[in-house]
Amino acid sequence: MDKERLGRALGYGARHAAKTLAQAVDAATSPSPTGAAQPTATSSRQTTGGDVVRSVVEAHRTVSETKSRVRGAAKQAGKSALAPVAKFSSVLWLEVTGTFFGLVAFAMFEGVWRLRDAMKQAANSPERMKLYACVALGALFVYFATSNFVRAARRQRRR
Secondary structure, three states: OHHHHHHHHHHHHHHHHHHHHHHHHHHHHOOOOOOOOOOOOHHHHHHHHHHHHHHHHHHHHHHHHHHHHHHHHHHHHHHHHHHHHHHHHHHHHHHHHHHHHHHHHHHHHHHHHHHHHHOOOOOHHHHHHHHHHHHHHHHHHHHHHHHHHHHHHHHHHHH
């Protein structure tokens, strides 16, 4: 629901509730509608009291309906206002974690570059094992970084 429709709904509900409340107050404070003939105090109270009770019940019902409409409109407004924020934050989170994984992969491949001379050593030497570990972890973190950026791009296009 856009701002204009929400404002109209809230304004209409508030005006309607105020009119109903004003009618209930007028009905409660107005003199007896029978005019010149003065009925007994008991019957006057019953007639005016019945009108007042009906007006108050109607006002209460109208206020309840207005409250439910306002709650529904507020919920819809919250959804429409928070949906873009949720989308943006999830895409941003994927991009930040992708960047973090990319930096770790860069550090692993820097270790591979430093250990490049280990390729000349025996297959089971500790330096060569470090080289293999750096290559494997670097490849793993490149995969994580790439998959995060791909998911971020898909999520940004999808919504």
